[in-house]
Amino acid sequence: MGYDAQFRVWxxxxxxxxxxxxxxxxxxxxxxxxxIHRLQATQTPDLAVRWNCKAGKCGSCSAEINGQPxxxxxxxxxxxxxxxxxxxxxxxxxPVIRDLVxxxxxxxxKAREIPSFTPPPGxxxxxxxxxxxxxxRSQEFRKCIECFLCQNxxxxxxxxxxxxxxxxxxxxxxxxxxxxxxxxxxxxxxxxAQEDFGLGLCNITKCCTEVCPEGIKITDNAIIxxxxxxxxxxxxxxxxLGNKLRRR
Ligand code: SF4
Ligand code: F3S
Ligand code: FES
Numbered sequence: 001m002g003y004d005a006q007f008r009v010w011x012x013x014x015x016x017x018x019x020x021x022x023x024x025x026x027x028x029x030x031x032x033x034x035x036i037h038r039l040q041a042t043q044t045p046d047l048a049v050r051w052n053c054k055a056g057k058c059g060s061c062s063a064e065i066n067g068q069p070x071x072x073x074x075x076x077x078x079x080x081x082x083x084x085x086x087x088x089x090x091x092x093x094x095p096v097i098r099d100l101v102x103x104x105x106x107x108x109x110k111a112r113e114i115p116s117f118t119p120p121p122g123x124x125x126x127x128x129x130x131x132x133x134x135x136x137r138s139q140e141f142r143k144c145i146e147c148f149l150c151q152n153x154x155x156x157x158x159x160x161x162x163x164x165x166x167x168x169x170x171x172x173x174x175x176x177x178x179x180x181x182x183x184x185x186x187x188x189x190x191x192x193a194q195e196d197f198g199l200g201l202c203n204i205t206k207c208c209t210e211v212c213p214e215g216i217k218i219t220d221n222a223i224i225x226x227x228x229x230x231x232x233x234x235x236x237x238x239x240x241l242g243n244k245l246r247r248r
Contacts, residue, residue, distance in 0.1 A: 002027045003082045007035060009047070010089040013098045019087065026077050032088065033061055033072040036100070048099035056213055059147035063100050064089045069149040069211045093152040107148050110168040113196065114175055118187040134183040140221060141178040143214040144171060150208035150218060156201050167198035170208035170218045177222035180229065194230045199223070 007022045022043060024035055033051055040047050052058035054073045061072040066080075066087050080086055094102035119128065150170040156163050168176075176193050179185050193199045206219045216222075 005035060005077065005080075005082070006085045007039065008085055008087040009036070009039070009044075009100070011044075011047070011099050012096065014096055017096070017099075019089075030077050031073055032063075032065055032070075032075040032077065032086065035077065035086075036072060036088065048097070048101045050101045057145055059145035062091055062147045062149050062152065064092060064152075069153050071147060071149070071213050074213060091148070091152040093154075093158045094148075104148050106164060107146070107151060107169070107171065110172050110197075111175070113168065114172060114179070115187050115189055115192065117179060117182065117185055119184050120186055123184070128184055130183050137221070138178045138181040140216055141174040143216055144174060145214060146171065147213060149211045149213065153207045153211045154202075155205060155207065156198070163198070163201065167201050168196075170202070170223065172197060173199060173202070173226060174216060174218055174222040177226050180226065190226075190230050193226055199226060199230060202227075 003026055004023050005026045007024055008019045009022065011017050011020045022039055024039055024043070026035060031054075033049075033054060036047070036049050040049070049061070049063075049072075051061040051073065053060070056071055056074040059071075062069065063072050064070070065072065065075055067089075069091065072088070077086075088100065090096050090100045091102045091104075094104050094106060097103050148171060152158065154170055156167050157169060173193070176189050176197065176199075179187070180189060202223055204219055204223065209216070209218045209220070212218055
């Protein structure tokens with residue numbers, strides 16, 4: 001059965017904005033993105049929103065719904081009671097371009113800083129051979145849809161823009177972990193993880209894991225193992241001695 005929902009949507013741009021109220025019909029089975037599209041079609045043709053697949057796979061429609069970082073296309077209207085006001089605001093950790101669209105280029109800059117996959121010398125494309133058992137650990141991280149909800153949620157940058165230069169964020173900790181656990185990768189990213197990507201700033205609050213729509217266990221399966229690998233390297237007596245001698 002349909003009903004009219006009360007929506008409160010943030011409208012504005014980089015210079016500022018405000019929440020605006022709308023009353024809008026909802027049909028059975030709809031998701032928040034359907035309602036945003038209906039708003040565009042019937043009341044606010046200039047409402048800016050980024051989306052693509054409407055299937056939870058492109059990672060474009062990230063926003064904050066009643067303060068919770070979520071994908072709009074995967075948030076069913078049945079989550080809310082009919083008389084509940086549904087507030088939709090843009091991701092808070094990134095600069096607003098307009099309405100619900102933010103500038104997420106921070107993430108692309110961080111992605112470029114991570115040393116890429118480095119296969120053993122002499123092994124050409126098409127010659128990679130791996131056993132399924134050897135890729136099982138890192139395969140989970142390949143599910144990432146780059147929605148950046150984890151990035152938006154992590155307190156290290158959510159309220160502290162000044163930490164951004166020193167912190168890559170959870171999405172990129174799983175990328176580093178994925179490469180570190182890759183059976184054919186030969187690069188060592190452990191020092192970079194600590195010193196350049198800010199792994200040490202993560203204090204394992206696990207908020208990133210809670211919001212991941214792909215259910216990736218970011219903290220337990222990527223961040224904590226990476227922290228352990230960094231510690232192992234630092235306190236390995238041979239590595240320690242080598243570092244000491246190199247610094248002389
Ligand atoms: Fe989104 Fe999860 Fe990937 Fe983070 S790890 S960007 S929350 S899919
Ligand atoms: Fe941030 Fe996740 Fe660590 S929320 S503090 S990266 S566990
Ligand atoms: Fe693609 Fe929502 S529109 S994840």
